[in-house]
Amino acid sequence: MKKPQNKGVKISLKKGLKESILKTIKDMLHNECFDAVLMPMQVPAKDSYAWVLIKDKKILEEANPIAPVMPVQGAKALSSFSRKGETSLNIAALMKPCEIRAAIELSKLNQINLRNITLISYDCPGALPLSDYTDNPDNSEKKFKTIIDKLNFHDDSVKPVCQMCDEFSLIPDCDLHFGFSHNQENFMLLIPQSKRGEQIIKTMDMKASQDVSEWNKFIQEKRKKRQNKRNERFKKLKNMVEGFDTLMDTFSDCIGCHNCRSACPVCYCRQCYFDSETVIPDSDVLLLKAKKRGGISFPLDRIMFHVGRMSHMSLSCVSCGLCSDACPVSIPVAEIFSYVADNTQKDFEYKSGENKEESVPLMTFRLEEVKGIKKLVENAEG
Amino acid sequence: MSMKIGVYICECGPNIAENIDIDRVIDDISNSEQYKERELIIKRYKLLCSNEGKEYLEQEIKENELTHLVVAACSPRDHDTTFINICKKTKLNPYLYKMVNIREQCAWIIPDKKKATDKAIKYIKSAINRVLHQSVLIEKQIDSNPNVLVVGGGITGLETALSLASEQRKVYLIEREAQLGGKTAHFKKLLSRQGDKSSIIEEKIAGVEENKNIEIFTESKLENAVGFLGNFEITIRNINNNQSVQERTVGAIIVATGYTLMSAKKLKQYAYSEKDNVFTALEIEDMLKKDGKILLRSGNEPKSVGLIHCVGREERGYCSRICCSYLLKIINYLREQSDKISIKDFYKDLCLPHKHDQEFFEQIKEQNVDFIRYDDIAIKRNHISYTEVGGSKKESDVDMVILAPAMIPAKGTEELSELLNIQLHETKFFQEAHQQLNPVATSIEGIYIAGGCHGPKGITESLFQAKAVSGKIETQLIPGEKIIPEVKVSEIIEDFCMGCQTCMDVCCYGAITYDPERAVCSVNEAICRGCGNCAGSCPSGAIRAKHFTADQLYEEVNEAIR
């Protein structure tokens, strides 16, 4: 695995964090380091954010490099046009680390072609839950501003899954990374992580001369703290998922809308296997099933769906938390999946989205697995 | 295999060259960003449809090993087939070729050369993008059976059978009655004017009976028919003997089930009954055939006769077209019988469509017949009460009344329309595919209609239609030749089909079937005509209209708004 570079470019923060990032990006666009840049932008009604691929500098002014919410996963946005092959344009994407990681996962799964795409990440304090933001955008904007100003990486108004995220900083396989740190208040760092990153630094004729160890220390502290939070949260989560009755309890509110999967960046399937005719039982089977147990519940096979989905994507899960945002009945899907992913990825000594080169341990699923699960589920529901 | 697209622009002599700057087209397209990673050849030629032109194109395709072809020239209506044939000759699948109409819909309609050129560029680009998204379709040939089934042994059926039967083509003729000849066989004389012998119907019957290539099934009905043009499996059942069932295979079916007369009993105002001296025209014809004279039920000659036109015309909602002339014919018989008989002819409108009719009418008028134009009319036994147009109520007593009831479809017409899945017109006669353009075809390819079953008409028109049908079949169903069913048809992608059957509702060819087991629909490609209505109606996007898929059309759309 690639190590973080130990030198970075010193970028003044006189104008403030967001503004400085925006300015840097603008200059890069101006110097044709890329033809367009993907960034979050507030929607006209000012009640949410959307991903916008920006070419026009005037429009760039409107963009917000560090959005308080993540309604759509940046990786999904990228794959929406680069799935069909490499883009003729050079594009940069300024995204949160979890989005960069999702993008890298998707590139392994041939859903994104990264050839002409520059990935730029930054130290992420987390994002607010979507519903909180849509309930009261103005408040949320204020709230988030203070988080940024204070560089608070442990605010408890951000999504639970963000609070326990330890991958909130530099992703080894990104091209450029913006590093923020308290110990160096008047500037931030722009750290090149790849040839392409270095090339851009060159074109901008910047110098990567600033030592990054200070910043590194700062980030490591934060990471420690987040990891502690993570571990204690995992203890609780263990009790929410272990054993099928517990699992059924946890998912008892689930209405089977499968929105968790359609918001999930790494659930790239056009149609989920668990929505397909193959898994929908015939009605006479249903009645028999019901008779065996005195009753069955609708929608069918909800637990099978969640467990099945784990079997498909937990190795690639980046704990971005979109599933929780998308859940109409507020099940802590994100944390649960994050917990499961943590375990499965450990088993394969695999970290989703860290390394472009190593491929996903399970890129295809085997029917036997699902059969197995089906049986388990049946027992569980019986 | 890598794609190699050839784009050939026809100058069409001056037609295109003068109004479109072809060099700029070539220049623009060959330098376009869109195609910089494509292998694309683009050239101009003076006249691609000429023999030299065809050879040139053929060579180009071969030498450059083109995989896709775009021809920018005239309207596909003129030369699509020309270039398709070249594709076939050069083994380039014709469905990887597209024609661009830069003459009729570009060069000739835009005076400004610059604008015309711009449009041509757009137009050709859209074709290039489309052709790249087109996919290979394989035309399959299927054997076709040249034999035909004729339903109905009336004059139309007989005529059709006679003109189609040959060594290469057997004809199966079904007739419900015991005798052939249909209504015509009842007539003493065929035409309203004198001279003609009705014998021509006997001749035709004899001709059919002698013809060894015609197999006759009297007292029989069509029990079942499944299949499509070139291949229908038919079952014929004898009406009196349920056991005797015959099966045949035919390539086409001609429906010539004819007409019948509306029952006068249905119309109270004419108080029709067998006891009284009220007759329908057909009864008179039979009477004449039997004992050569028009007599009262008592056997005496009538002294006064009232003939009534348009019986049931209002109720049915159409004019039967032949009644007027045959009533004139009957008047003529009456006069031949004796010049004493007082004759009253009650008509609403006179319909004398043929060139001889007028002349004959003039003759009859001379023979002291009293023509009365009525508004409404009622009959009790031998008593007629009526109001003349613009006149007052009047009464009149006659000792014989002759009715001309409306022509209606023969019985069993509806049954047959369901069996063959062909539509009926609101008049309950069979519905033709197109009133002017395709009057003897139905919505189902390989099934035709002719004669009285298509609507009220006389013998002449019936014979016209008999000939028309024969002509169609001679060209569509050539003995020994295979037929190539349409390949630009719809297909249903089962994985996405929810079996809602919306497509079935909108398809008017019955080409789509529903499989309740798997709860999905599927298209019978042999029946589908490729209109794409189903694809336009499917909310799931589960239907691909081959060669007109959404993807292919969107390629054209995108270019149009680029």
Add this chain to the structure above:
Amino acid sequence: MDQVLTIKKNAEAGIIDFLKFLLQKDEIGGVFTLRNISKQGKYDYGLITDPELLKDAIPLHPLMPVNGGKMLSNFSVVDEKIAAVIKPCELRSFIELVKRSQGKLENFLLISYTCGGCFGFKHSVDNNIDEMLPDYWKVVAKGTDYKDIRETCKACEYFIPINADITVSVAGEKDLNSISRLYLHSEQAKRMAEGFEGDISDEEFDRSQYEHIINKRKEFKVKLFDQIKIKDTGLDGMIDVFGKCIGCHACSRVCPICYCILCDFESSTYDYDSDMMQTELSRKGGVRLPPDTVLYQLGRLSHMSFSCIGCGQCTEVCPADIPVSVIFRKIGEKVAEIFDYVPGRNVEEEVPVTIFKEEEFTSLGED
């Protein structure tokens, strides 16, 4: 002539007794109804086959975790009848699905009730429905609307079941907690009720008595519709309302009318390649990704709006809190008007897009 079956128990208990009777008498193979599940204050739809387990049934519970009508389309063919207790809007959904061959009426004994409206997901998540219930029932018995029910319910004038075999009198039923009144409409209902102790008498179900509720609901509907200001601003209005749509398409997945296994607008046909994206980009200077947010809504409207029965599930699931239901219902009604079509009114009534009349809109296309 309808029959009314009166049971001297509270409305819910009465139905449960009746269902139990049907199960024991083997008139039906199972009961599809809302029920309590293991965890306190948690409910779901269940197919109950064991009479004993009917103790968990809460057929009248004012909650719609999923649209029951959509669930019924899971039963293609069954050799035993299933009694389904569903809300009027769910029943109408089912009728619409049957028209599209997504379900079979003959599989069911359809029991519905004059509906007092149900609670949104928010409350089932906050788990505070139980404490509201007593008040809720009081209000419903009076035939007025409880403050916390879904807006779509307050705007629903179709709270009286159409096409039900049995209608239970709930909304506006003053003796709600002492008497259970079951109106038996269909022959099969009457036949099945034979032998059930409880007095049966001939009595026509009187819709007129609900006029005042209907009018109140209609008034509220108009108010609700007026809140949607899209029309005045057109495209920008659409963007204002749907701008925050995250394109998860949850609305279509919970929609009882959207029966497709894969939405056409999620198919590869609507994928962009970088060439198309470039065209868009150079024209606009910036493009939203993923694209076609509003297009999707329009597409869905064109497919199903005229069949929208306004159950409100789409609004409930929308992660971005877009009032989807109101918009779809408003437009749906406008479209349905043209063909004087009422979704779920009558199973014989054909879906507007599957039929046509030769003599309609004759001036269109001739100018």
Add this chain to the structure above:
Amino acid sequence: MDTNFTPKIVSFLCKWCTYSGADLAGTSRMKYPSTILPIRVMCSSRVNPAFLIKSFFNGADGVFIGGCHPGDCHYQSGNYHTRRRFIILTKIFETLGLESERLKLAWISAAEGARFVKVVTEFSEKIKKMGENSAKKKIFI
């Protein structure tokens, strides 16, 4: 009104009637604006409403469907279905205050070259007056 604005009009023409009508207009050397880019379909009923929606939202200034006159459909009743789908879509557009005038349906037979010219010229003029389809510039659409 922007005089040098040339509308982009997507037009789906039924092969049997309107497309042939357009050809006739050509062979009789009539003139009409170059704004129409014809897309040939077998029957107007092939045109799924989604085509119109997508064309509109991707920035077509106008969308035109040409089919056979009711009753003359080469495929019996295709155009009757086209008519209903079109009515539904335009109603939705109106209700949402979208410019339904940018969608046009016309019945034009193979013999009506002059009518084709009249219809598309008028439509093209109308669109020109209306100006660009604002969807073309909307980022958040």
